[in-house]
Amino acid sequence: MINPFSLITILWIGRIFFIKGKERRLIYLIPLTFFYESFLEVGYFLRFGNIEIGYAFFVNLFLFVYLLFSLIKETIPKQFFLAGMLLVGAGMLGNILLVFFPTQVRTANINISWDNKIVLPGLIFEKIHLTSFNLLNLFYLVTYIMLFIVIVSVFKKESPKLVVRSLKKMTDFILIIGIGELISKYLFRSDVFNTIVNTIFGISESTYVEVTARGSGFLLQGLTQESSHYVYVLFILFFVILANFILTKQRSDLYRLASLLLLLAVSMSFSSLIYFVAIIHIVLLWKFRNMRIEKKILWGVLQLAILLVLVFLVTQVLPELVKELSVTGFWGRRIRSVFEEISIVTSGRWRQSSHSLEWSNRVRLLSIYENAKVFLLRPIFGFGLGSVVSHSSTMMLLSGGGVVFALIWARFNFLLGRLKVTYEYLIVIVVFLAVNVFNSLSFRPFFDISAIIFSLSIVIIFGLKEGSYE
Secondary structure: OEOHHHHHHHHHHHHHHHOOOHHHHHHHHHHHHHHHHHHOOOOOOEEEOOEEEOHHHHHHHHHHHHHHHHHHHOOOOHHHHHHHHHHHHHHHHHHHHHHHOOOOOEEOOOOOOHHHHHHOOOOOOEEOOOOHHHHHHHHHHHHHHHHHHHHHHHHHHHHHHHHHHHOHHHHHHHHHHHHHHHHHHHHOOOOHHHHHHHHHHOOOOOOOOOOOEEOOEEOOOOOOOOHHHHHHHHHHHHHHHHHHHHHHOOHHHHHHHHHHHHHHHHOOOOHHHHHHHHHHHHHHHHHOOOOOHHHHHHHHHHHHHHHHHHHHHHHHHHHHHHHHOOOOOHHHHHHHHHHHHHHHHHHOHHHOOOOOOOHHHHHHHHHHHHHHHHHHHOOOOOOOOOOOOOOOHHHHHHHHHHHHHHHHHHHHHOOOOOEOOOHHHHHHHHHHHHHOOOOOOOOHHHHOHHHHHHHHHHHHHOOOOEOOOO
16 A cells, blocks of 8 residues: 555655756755654555555665765765774674674563563563664664765765755745644644644554643644654754854744744653753853853853752752642653652662553653663673664663764764864763653664754854865
8 A cells, every 4th residue: 555645755756866966966865864764754655464664764775775876976085984884883793792692681672662561561571682673773874874975975065054054945844844733733622733644644553643632732743753753853953943044144044943942842742851951051052162261161160060969959859849749730740750760660669560650751761771781781882783672762872882883973973083073062962962862763863864964053053164075
């Protein structure tokens, strides 16, 4: 079975062959890839019985072949190419070590998830081993590396500027969808948005068929599987538009930024709190980037002091205060649940507990905690990308590839070998990794175009200069 949008997808992809000039083709390909990789999760491209081929997977198959031929024709910067190959090697190393040094450790994987464990407490996890998920993620990793290499090879030092500008229309498109969903659900409390989406893209397991109320608001998802995925897209686009505003000084970008923040605020995703904190922190780093060195040291000490105070509040004061929060509202219930679940998960009492204010909090915190323990068993090279799953992208990165892979990925994605790196830029990288501790996007924040877009946007925002492209 094929959906109406499957035909549109074929036409959109096919149009690239009628565009003249490699720069123009790439400017067309970047927003198209972002739409399918990062934003479109509902429906399916093609269905055979119970087997569904998603839009993102189909587009990535095309992207892999297209980029392969592009690389053959392109003059590739040697240093960047070697960095990409090193990243592939580091990604494969954990898999190879798992074959030669198998383990008896049991945890969640692609076959038995943490969600299954919560629903069926007596379920026994499988030993950590290679699965089809390892191969799938290696495919996504290679495609991501190829895309980044092609972008740098074609655009050279103009890469950040051209990538950001290419996404402006796609941002407007996503904002139109977001405002339409907001009006439909908040103003009319209508299912019309979901009905239109299901008709165009098809109904799959990730489909919402009716308006979902959360506290005093309604769940917004755009075209993603869930609200937490949606706010990640809004988070990435915020920095795209901020970078474009720095380049062009267009007042219309300020309206776009306000619209993105509005959607982020009313999406009714607990993850939006984390993204707001990250946005505020990065914007403050940007505003104070030109301070004199002594003021930067003072600012750094102040941040450390604030962090220590927050740690004290979170561990000593807030646990008592949140006990007074009402559990009838969305935010109070979620915040209170977080502190309750931290205690239950870290003490091991989750194995006997059959009650939770928010099961989604338990699943997420439990998978993060248990995945951290798995990571500590093989912290250097990991157990192989995809061998272990979690509701935390960063913990999957660490437990799968180890510290070595994580560092090589950060160096590659944030162009650390090509930039005059600043203190603020390094902190942004840490913030990005910290934010992705608390999402459930698998490896997508690291292996799809959103990672490239974020890093190049930050290069513009902080005014970083790139080195040689020979």
